[in-house]
Amino acid sequence: MERPIAYDKLAREDRFVRMRAREVARLKLEQGLPPFPDLASREAIRERVHGILVGELQAMEGAGRSVCDFPDAPWEFTLDMARQVWDESRHVEIYLRLLEHLDGHAGEFPETTILWRCACAEDAAARVAGVNRGLEGLACDVFNQLVHIARRIGDPILERAVEFVLADEITHVRMGSKWLTRLTEGDPERRRRAIEFQETIDERFNLGGMRRTGDPEAVPVSVATDVRRQAGFTEEEIERLLRTTQRSPVY
Amino acid sequence: MTHPLEGQFAVEASARRLRAYRYVVERTLRALGGFIALTPEISAKLLLGRHVWDLAQHADAFGRRLPELRAPGQVSEPANAGVVALMDALEAPEAPGETVERLAGVYGVLKPHLLAVYGDHLARANAVYEPPTRVILARCLADEARHVAGGAVILEHLAATPALAARAAARRRAIEALLAAAGGVTGEGLPASAPRPPAQDLADEAREFIRLERALGAWPWPPGLETALGAFGDALVREDAGDVRRWLAEGSVGEAAAATLGGAAFTAHRVVALARVGGHRVVKQRLDGPGGTAVVQTRWVPGADGWRAAAVEVLQREGAALPSR
Numbered sequence: 106m107e108r109p110i111a112y113d114k115l116a117r118e119d120r121f122v123r124m125r126a127r128e129v130a131r132l133k134l135e136q137g138l139p140p141f142p143d144l145a146s147r148e149a150i151r152e153r154v155h156g157i158l159v160g161e162l163q164a165m166e167g168a169g170r171s172v173c174d175f176p177d178a179p180w181e182f183t184l185d186m187a188r189q190v191w192d193e194s195r196h197v198e199i200y201l202r203l204l205e206h207l208d209g210h211a212g213e214f215p216e217t218t219i220l221w222r223c224a225c226a227e228d229a230a231a232r233v234a235g236v237n238r239g240l241e242g243l244a245c246d247v248f249n250q251l252v253h254i255a256r257r258i259g260d261p262i263l264e265r266a267v268e269f270v271l272a273d274e275i276t277h278v279r280m281g282s283k284w285l286t287r288l289t290e291g292d293p294e295r296r297r298r299a300i301e302f303q304e305t306i307d308e309r310f311n312l313g314g315m316r317r318t319g320d321p322e323a324v325p326v327s328v329a330t331d332v333r334r335q336a337g338f339t340e341e342e343i344e345r346l347l348r349t350t351q352r353s354p355v356y
Numbered sequence: 357m358t359h360p361l362e363g364q365f366a367v368e369a370s371a372r373r374l375r376a377y378r379y380v381v382e383r384t385l386r387a388l389g390g391f392i393a394l395t396p397e398i399s400a401k402l403l404l405g406r407h408v409w410d411l412a413q414h415a416d417a418f419g420r421r422l423p424e425l426r427a428p429g430q431v432s433e434p435a436n437a438g439v440v441a442l443m444d445a446l447e448a449p450e451a452p453g454e455t456v457e458r459l460a461g462v463y464g465v466l467k468p469h470l471l472a473v474y475g476d477h478l479a480r481a482n483a484v485y486e487p488p489t490r491v492i493l494a495r496c497l498a499d500e501a502r503h504v505a506g507g508a509v510i511l512e513h514l515a516a517t518p519a520l521a522a523r524a525a526a527r528r529r530a531i532e533a534l535l536a537a538a539g540g541v542t543g544e545g546l547p548a549s550a551p552r553p554p555a556q557d558l559a560d561e562a563r564e565f566i567r568l569e570r571a572l573g574a575w576p577w578p579p580g581l582e583t584a585l586g587a588f589g590d591a592l593v594r595e596d597a598g599d600v601r602r603w604l605a606e607g608s609v610g611e612a613a614a615a616t617l618g619g620a621a622f623t624a625h626r627v628v629a630l631a632r633v634g635g636h637r638v639v640k641q642r643l644d645g646p647g648g649t650a651v652v653q654t655r656w657v658p659g660a661d662g663w664r665a666a667a668v669e670v671l672q673r674e675g676a677a678l679p680s681r
Contacts, residue, residue, distance in 0.1 A: 106390055106447045116396040116452040119628035120572070122638045122653065129633055132655075136634040165405050166393035172408060173390030180419070180430050183386075187412030190389060194405025197398075201568045210572040211398070215631045215638060221393075 109174045112218065112225045115166065120212035121159075126219050141315050143325055144254045150263075151207040152214050157247065158200035159216040160240075165193035167224025167236055175229045179287070182229065185280045189237075192273045199266050206262055223306050230288040234299040237281020238338075239306035242346075244274045245336060246316060249329035253321040271332070278336035304349075311350050318347050363482040370489060371425035373477065373542055375433035378418040380443065380470070380541045382432045384462065385411035387447035395455050399565040403459075403510050406561070410499045417492045424488060438538030442466075445534055449527075456515045460527040463507025468549065469535055471500045476547035505558035513566050575630045581637055581656060584663040589625035589641050592617060592652065603665050605657055610668025614652075617670060621647030629653075637663075640671070648675045 117123065130140035142152035168189040175182065204210060220240055226232040248271040255264035289296035310316070315325035328350065333343055365373070388404045388411065395401055419430035434440045446466060449457035478493040515524040540546045575582070584603060591599035592614065604610045622645035629640035636657050643650045651672040654665040 106387065107450060108390070110390075110393065110450075114394060114452075116394050118396045118398060118569075119640060119642065119651070122629050122631035122640060124633075124638065132633045132636060136636070138634045162398075162401070165401070169389035169392035169405065169408060171389070172412075173386045176386060180416070184412050184416055187385060187389065187409045190392070190405050191409030194402050197405070198402060198565075198568065201398075201571070205571060212572070212629055212631060213576075215633060 106173065109170060109225060109227055112222045115163070115218060115221050117216070118212075122212065122215045124215040124217060126217035129215055129217060139315075139325065141325055144250070147207065150251075150254065151204065151209040153247075153251070154200060154203050154207060155209060155211075155214045157244075157251075158197065158204060158211065160220050160244070161193055161196040161200055163218065163221040163224060164236070164240070164244075165190055165197055167221060167232075168193055170224065171229065171232055171236075178229050182284055182288070185284065189277055189280065192277070196270050196273065199270060203263060203266060219309070223309075226302060228295070228299065230285055230295055230299040231302040233281045233284040233288070234303040235306045237277050238285065239303040239310070241274050241277040241281065242307070242333060242336070242338065243310045243316070245271065245278065245332045246326055246329045248274060249332045250321040250327050257322065275332065275336040278333075278338070282337045304345075307346055308349050316350050318350070360484055361482070363485070364480045365482075365486070367425050368427075370481075370486070371422055371427035372433070374418045374421055374425070374489070375427070375431055376435040376439070376542050377470075377473075378415050378422075378430075379432035379434045380439065380466070381411050381415045381418065383443040383447070384466065385415060387443075388462065390447070391458050394450050394452060395458065396452050397455055397514060397569065399510050399513060399562070399569040400455050400459060402565040402568075403506055403562060406506075407503050410503070414492075414496045414499065417495070421488060421492060435541060435543030436538060438534070439541060439543065442531070442534040442538050442541075445531060456511070456520050456524045457527045459507055459511045459514065460524040461531045463504060463511055464524065464528045465531040465535060466541075467500055467504045467507065469540060469546065471497065471504055472547045472549050473541060474500065502558045502561075506562035509559040509562040510565065575627060577630075578637065578658070580658075581639075581663045584656070585627060585639060585641065588654070588665065589643070592641070592643060593622045593625055593645070603663075604668070605659070605664035605666040608664070608666050608668065610654070610665055613668040613670050616673065617643070617650055617652070621645050622650070636666070648673070650674070 133140050142149045142156070144150055144153060168186050171186040172183055172190060201211060204213075223235045223240060224232065226235055248267050251267045252264055252271060255261075255267060285296070285299055289299060316328060317324040317326070318328050318330070321327040328343075328347060330343055334340075385408050389408045392401050392404045395404065415432070416430075422431060423429040434443075446461045449461070474493045474497045478490055478497065481490050481493065483490070511524060515521045536546060588600070588603040591603065595617070597615070600610075600614045622643040624645065625641050625643045627639060628642045628651070629638075631638045633655070636655055638653065638655045641652050641654070643652065649672070650670060653669045653671050655667040656663045657666045
């Protein structure tokens with residue numbers, strides 16, 4: 106089996122339309138729309154949920170590739186990644202059902218593969234730093250906000266389901282922190298490269314300045330500082346992330 | 357009547373068996389993990405995603421048991437070179453169109469065999485001094501019965517045409533031959549097949565995956581777009597450049613892309629995807645005919661004259677017709 110695979114080998118049913126994130130953002134801005142769906146209407150929530158669904162699909166695929174691509178990593182690493190595959194497969198099911206709940210369907214909006222590209226890092230330490238800490242950290246922000254919005258609009262189905270997904274994501278961040286440390290023990294250069302990779306992802310996913318500190322009701326994507334602390338991010342890391350949100354280019 | 361302390365497996369032989377199981381299970385879980393990204397169908401992706409973790413726990417349990425059998429822990433060891441060849445073959449189908457081959461090998465042959473092997477081992481393991489192994493085997497048996505039942509349902513769903521069913525059957529025969537040549541995963545021969553589990557009880561989850569995959573009933577067309585796409589598709593099939601041009605928005609760069617389809621002798625077209633980007637619609641149309649298959653992606657913009665294609669891209673162009681699902 107080819108290990109690792111090229112990012113363009115990600116397989117999808119025909120019903121999914123794949124587009125570059127930059128192109129989707131450009132087309133929306135041309136139409137006077139926000140580049141990233143806000144949460145101001147049920148339709149916008151549906152679009153956000155669709156974006157999360159394809160993110161969960163790619164997270165499941167990425168964790169699966171981590172099980173496959175690193176047979177020489179410690180066995181406990183494989184165990185954690187296999188557990189993550191299971192979690193992400195449930196998340197995919199949850200978001201498929203939430204889309205139904207919101208009268209939507211898979212394929213209703215384009216899929217961007219920026220998350221999957223990050224999951225194709227060749228080094229296991231970089232992959233867990235980028236995916237488990239960078240991307241799952243972003244998921245913590247997005248899901249925490251979605252729970253708030255669901256509570257405000259009185260949608261207990263959305264609120265409860267996403268709250269459980271958020272709990273899983275916190276666990277995945279912790280796994281990432283654990284394996285970033287263990288895999289780079291005695292190899293500071295590898296650790297430095299992995300953290301750099303995570304930081305490039307953090308910057309890329311600031312979504313053109315849409316991820317910010319502030320009230321989940323008031324900003325497009327709010328940084329969930331309390332959740333991040335619970336997941337094991339240090340104060341220094343949270344501070345650094347908040348600083349990068351001030352200066353990130355679009356996508 | 358046999359003595360309650362009579363046993364069929366020595367400690368060393370039991371450890372060797374567990375290493376052989378662990379080898380197969382570990383390679384299978386890595387292959388299934390890798391297959392998820394290579395497999396287009398959501399029902400199959402979800403099935404694989406559920407089972408990777410079960411298999412990881414099986415491999416872990418076998419590996420933890422080994423030190424209790426005076427052997428190093430968490431070690432995998434193939435029973436023989438034939439088992440290695442079997443596993444190489446199982447993980448070989450990597451193309452997106454080979455989901456049927458991936459599932460038929462693992463769910464149609466290997467897992468039913470594991471079910472039979474674990475069942476046979478459990479039946480023969482001594483009830484007085486081998487309960488630690490028996491507990492592990494009982495858990496693996498329950499999971500494998502569920503996997504086999506779920507896999508059979510998804511495979512039947514995906515191999516829905518005679519051609520695909522024939523491919524699944526051919527794949528099963530090929531893997532069965534390799535399994536027989538290896539003498540099974542233990543190298544000690546093939547135990548009798550386990551009785552088929554009651555699929556209706558164990559495959560509910562798989563049926564739900566299929567329902568979720570099929571959830572969309574009809575495309576949610578905005579007014580006028582279905583008609584426009586039908587005419588555009590007809591023009592592509594007829595290779596009528598003038599008619600194709602009629603549907604392109606001013607300044608569209610679609611003509612060059614549409615021209616790459618020329619001479620393909622398509623006879624039919626159908627919409628396979630419809631996505632929204634604000635007020636625009638991005639549509640994928642599949643063209644089929646004796647000359648081959650193509651997938652064309654167009655972005656449609658509403659205007660005073662109705663819908664027009666602002667961008668056209670040929671995503672896929674193959675000479676021979678692909679099996680359709």
